[in-house]
Amino acid sequence: MNSSAPPAGGPVFTGLGVLSAFGAGLAPLAEATAAGTGTGFAEVTRFDTARRGTRRAALLAGPPPPLADAVLGAVADACTQAELTDGAPLLLALHSDQHTRGTAAKVAAGAAALGLAGVARVYTGACVAAATAVADAAALVGSGRHPRVVVAAGHLVEPGVFAAFDAGRALARDGVLRPFSAGRGGTLLGDAAAAVVVEAADAAAGRGARPLARLAGWGRSGDAYHVCRPRPDGSGVARAVRSALARAGVAPAEVGYVNANGTGSPMSDLAEARALREVFGDALAELPVSSSKSVHGHALEASALLELAVTIGALGSGRLPVNAGWLGPDPEVELNLVLPGPRPGARPRYALSLNSAFGGANTALLVGAA
Template sequence: MTAGDRRVVVTGLGPVTSIGVGADDFHAAQLKGLSGVRPITRFDAGGMPVRIAGEVDLPAARAPAARDAATADRSTHLAVAAAGLALESSGLDLAAEDRTRIGVVIGTGSGGVSTWETNTAALLTHGPGRLGARFIPMSMANSPASRICLDLGLLGPSSAVVTACASGADALVTASQMITSGEADVVLAGGTEAPVTRMLVGGFAKIRALSTRNDRPEQASRPFSADRDGFVLAEGAAVLVLESAAHAAARGARVLAELRGFGRSSDAHHVTAPHPEGAGAARALRAALRSAGLRPQDVSHINAHGTGTGYNDAAEAKALHAALGEAAGRIPVSAIKSMTGHALGAAGAIEAVAAVQAIDRGVVPPTTNLAEPDPALGLDVVGGTPRDLPVDAVLSNSFAFGGHNVVLAFTRPAPA
């Protein structure tokens, strides 16, 4: 095939989030500015400094069967649900496809952490005889990708990506490379995370990364706000169906957007704090523009990493100004973690879905809880209500602990 045939397009969306499950419900919730943050129910959080999180309510039709519930971690259940939704959204008929040409890439930050936590407690309390027989496969970071392949009978390349909060976006990069290299024609790619556990909530609270607005859960996540005090941990997953443009055209698929390019970099600065000037993030932004053949003035919208911590939001704003110049102050910016919370390794994939929907539906979601935007950031953060506008190109940012930076560039699909 020619290089043009290997352009990477998006044909299916499968978000599983605290504000909605499925593309339509997820998009409607974004436009309403709904919050999925609430008091924690997945464990007894009494006595903990942080007692709020974004939890997912899986509809009965998407929940695992009883025989499957005990054989996989919740992170895998969420990923499997997301893959099913994405596949249905794409209209891809697996029975008519060469399954050796369909790949899977799923990113995660912590893998089967609830399985690990439960078995650690059993080991320390009762000894090794009480470890679960499926403990190892359930807790592996590659378990979600493996389970999707098993359930759907997919025989192409499969992989897991672990780059903390950039994992979901990084998985889309890997999937894109599988397609452009000719290794696969279709890849189900995204991220998953189920971190609402006593250990992870306690651990992030210990390093003062989380908001402590326990009495006002829906107002706790406040990206780019002057009074932001930390992010809100969340569970979730999202899978996108990526295809070569030629494959999508051959089957008459509806193309939602094109994954035109990407940029990646490392901060090499600190294990948890971003570079104070956003230097690594700026390099990733510039690389994404180059890869996509875009100029700063071509960018219609920025889906920000926007966690709501003091350091992250400030560093991201500096990176945007450094990479985009004067355009940075006039491009509409949204941070949907204000609604969903921060789903760590799934966040980049969830936000990629939102970026694609902004292009496909011509509307930019709001950033909630933005009563007092931080004037020092110099950004046009969309607050209050969504904005209807033509969206031709979106940059979707994911910046992670460890200094991993990934920026995805999505554009309106070229005319057929």
């Protein structure tokens, strides 16, 4: 675990672009996740699901654009918001399949047309891919190698991945994603493309850019427990969280919200709850926790960036994402979940965005209010 503190000021986010089942931009996504009055899930009509046990996902309205176009749209929006004019490198997270090379090449060409320095790296590390890219961007910025780095990710639900998850019984048979709830039965997939500009605080200040939030700390760990099952005690997730807190010099008591990985899987949700108990102890009873996946779906390699966007939005507005799909408490979980209905406003200084992947990889991004 690397506990060295970041340079004074640390990295900041100066631009954000996102596309989800709720449309383009952070505003409709943030409103949907905070309101808790509806989710993005609907019957899949993009391809045939007649032979599948689950037929629901959170999809874009209408025919989807090519994945490269969706990603480049998010990149363009992030760069416009950041008023980016120089050739920052691009780190790109994509699902690994026969289309990855071609999609990455199209994104690289489009990024060059936007004035970026092209795609420097492509990350295919499953559901922590985008968070790993954000951590690497922060390291590149913090070391002084680049004043700013753009991170982008995209995943559009397609029949092959849908069939694989369905065959593996990873998808919720009742068509509802219920993180940490009694009766939870699996995840549901979702479309997403997202991009952020990660910038050195002094570089942003020097050009008058207004930060959306700060990347206070980041942590990564590996369980090496099982190819697709989480380590039951959640110790790998706990190590990633502790690493992020130590890097930032932030005490657990200072964290005011956790956007958990929360896939709706009986085993992984329980392991994550145990990890949070290990890190936060008795304070966990008062710490608001939810999984925004319950509203926008699981976007695989793009999940971490989509959920980071939601977390940034929550810090800015004080409206915490709802943990949708709730049926009732699981006595083994014992989390202070953000449930639909009236609740006090919140203005957390720090929020954690957590992700885990097959193979035992875990990431924690600690976001600080601007």
